[in-house]
Amino acid sequence: MDTTSFPSDLDIASAATLQPMDEIAAQLGIGPAHLEPYGRDVAKIDLGFLDEPHDGHQAKYVVVTAVTPTPLGEGKTTTSVGLAQGLQRLGKRAVVALRQPSMGPTFGIKGGAAGGGYSQVVPMERLNMHLTGDFHAVTAAHNLLAAMVDNHLHHGNALGIDVRNITWRRVLDVNDRALRNVVIGLGAREDGVVRETGFDITAASEIMVLLTLAKSLSDLRERLGRIVIGYTTEGSSVTAEDLGAAGAMAAMLKDAIKPNLLQTLEGGPAIIHCGPFGNIATGTSSVTADLIAMQGSDYAITEAGFGADMGAERFFNVKCRVSGLKPDVAVIVVTVRALKAHSGNYVIKPGKPLPPGLLAENPTDVEAGLPNLRKHIEIVRRFGVQPVVAINAFPQDHDSEHAVIRRYCNGIGVRTAVSRHVAEGGAGARELAEVVMEAAHEPSSFEFLYPLDLPLEQKIEAIATQIYGADGIDVSPGAAKALKDYERLGFGGLPVVIAKTHLSISSDPSLKGAPRGWRMPVREVRASVGAGYVYAICGEMRTMPGLSASPNAQRIDVSADGNITGLS
Known part of the structure; x- marks a missing residue:
């Protein structure tokens, strides 16, 4: 051809x-x-x-x-x-x-x-x-919850949220590296509490996954309520349900x-x-x-x-x-x-x-x-x-x-x-x-990799050894503490998602083929309770990333009558 x-x-x-x-x-x-x-x-x-x-x-x-x-x-x-x-x-x-x-x-x-x-x-x-407009609905629902978190802080923080341990950031559906890490609440007192936060891309929102897994609007409403936005100073989780946000978010996602x-x-x-x-x-x-x-x-x-x-x-x-x-x-x-x-x-x-x-x-x-x-x-x-x-x-x-x-x-x-x-x-x-x-039309014998009652660390190890070919896992002290905290909070029965570079079977994108004999470094662990799983962040993926702006951005040409005439 x-x-x-x-x-x-x-x-x-x-x-x-x-x-x-x-x-x-x-x-x-x-x-x-x-x-x-x-x-x-x-x-x-x-x-x-x-x-x-x-x-x-x-x-x-x-x-x-x-x-x-x-x-x-x-x-x-x-x-x-x-x-x-x-x-x-x-x-x-x-x-x-x-x-x-x-x-x-x-x-x-x-x-x-x-x-x-x-x-x-x-x-x-x-x-x-x-x-x-589905992505925009996810963006709006996600940011509504973020706004309600900051509004709660502004009005006295009755739930005792630890401002240093808020895990719910904001999202938008374009690449904008300047918004990855921001300080909000600057200005007059009525403009809110000053704290650090940031933006991820909408596709990385927990709400996007909730929408993927929910079987009905009522199921989605329950999952939204279980979203953990952060923790109190005593270490208890704070949810969207605690903030009274889940119903409004579900209404925004009904279509x-x-x-x-x-x-x-x-x-x-x-x-x-x-x-x-x-x-x-x-x-x-x-x-x-x-x-x-x-x-x-x-x-x-x-x-x-x-x-x-x-x-x-x-x-x-x-x-x-x-x-x-x-x-x-x-x-x-x-x-x-x-x-x-x-x-x-x-x-x-x-x-x-x-x-x-x-x-x-x-x-x-x-x-x-x-x-x-x-x-x-x-x-x-x-x-x-x-x-x-x-x-x-x-x-x-x-x-x-x-x-x-x-x-x-x-x-x-x-x-x-x-x-x-x-x-x-x-x-x-x-x-x-x-x-x-x-x-x-041939018989199949589908089975899951692990039972849900297995401890979180053993689930991570099962994925590392049986899927990635690692000899085992090395869990950082911070990740080990988080695993224990999540099990104490009742999240131990969730499946695990490994967040890692997609460029290699291992945690090292430079290793080709199917390398064996390496150990998976688990540097950080986060709960995505609404979505129903726990993240194990492997290798250098230390944040929940969006995408960086690229010098190879797509060229889109639009004619005078509004029709797209070029996309490259």
């Missing part, structure tokens, strides 16, 4: 003929009573649909994950969309459920998240910017809890809902989106952020616990370029030209990167789920390089398929669709 003549994602999306939303909804069995149009091309799905009687049919549940990310991008979203389109080409009812992109990455180095080429969700410009319905380029349903980051949170779309997809299709395809060590592990241990759903297949996306990057023979920097050798035919470098793929296959198998390796093919690939991956996977009994969905849409994903269908 001549890449110089290949149209841009925006050109492809703009040329698409979109189907009426009622026809898209009908593919899922959703009638007008549960469809709320947001313009001509987007709608919300009322959660009452889940209470409608149905025949008890449940779809096959497919999660799409990947090898350890590289700056090149492996294409989980576009593979998810391509797989759904491929299944539809085979006459199956398939729906893809994806996260909504954050405005920070959209305007930063990562760009949008609507897929790519001929495997996109449309309208892509609406998806990438604002959509139905945001409803999943958004869009469509693929080939007219199949796509459910877009929520967008927590995968390096510090669950990294998945919502439970309600998946429940709707399972009820209305033959194959429900969803995506988990970053590699199998991060997004898939949390998908299995956190999301599946909440939803009660058991995955049938995990698709592991890999590219030739990614495996060459994991060989350790190339230095790849965002915004810089690729090393020439990365695009040259070199099966040896591909083979050198296979230990990373092997580790992600092991992770999926550890949960008793059938793995399928999807080779996301690029025009610069060589057949000999694909053959290395196929030969390796065949040797360890893992199905694999080369998918050309970016260039060919659903037709290019037929092989992948056929392989996934075959794997989905």
